[in-house]
Amino acid sequence: MKQETIVAQPVIEAPRMILRPLRASDAGLVALYASDRRVSEMTTTIPHPYPPGAAEGYVAQAMRNDGDEAVWAMDAHDFGGAELMGIITLKRMDRGQSEIGYWVAPAMWNTGFASEAVGALVAANPLDNTTIFGSVFQDNPGSARVLTNAGFEYLGDAEAFSVARGAKVPTWTYLKRLR
DSSP: OOOOOOOSSOOEEETTEEEEEOOGGGHHHHHHHHTSHHHHTTSSSOOSSOOTTHHHHHHHHHHHTOSSEEEEEEEOGGGTSOSOOEEEEEEEOSTTEEEEEEEEOGGGTTSSHHHHHHHHHHHHOTTOOSEEEEEEETTOHHHHHHHHHTTOEEEEEEEEEETTTTEEEEEEEEEEEOO
């Protein structure tokens, strides 16, 4: 039996879930959720259609933890919920800064899980950041509320390329100063 690598990153507790490192067994649910157009079109990096094997590659990269992005699964299994409800990330930047990213399975939308995950990750500050940035597409006001609920301040408008949409999309950018 193949042993899974345990990533050296903290498990973070939230009120109704834990944020934990990804594991190989998450690939199936990552593929299921990421292949949903409603999820992929609200991200910059998830393609649609989602290619076969992409989830396994993504999970393997996250488990290596040798890149510029720390990745956590939103896991409510111990609370009677799903083992993987979404993903939350911190992409390392320079000068003690990171950019937060997250997506939640459509069945979990408007339940507060994204707000809980962002709030818990910011409170834990596992990368010892001074500032965390966040950017959301302007046609996704729910994600903007997630950031403002966590105390992020509006910084300005910009645009980002969405792989799933094959186009540049207007964004709102936010920041949270941690010290």
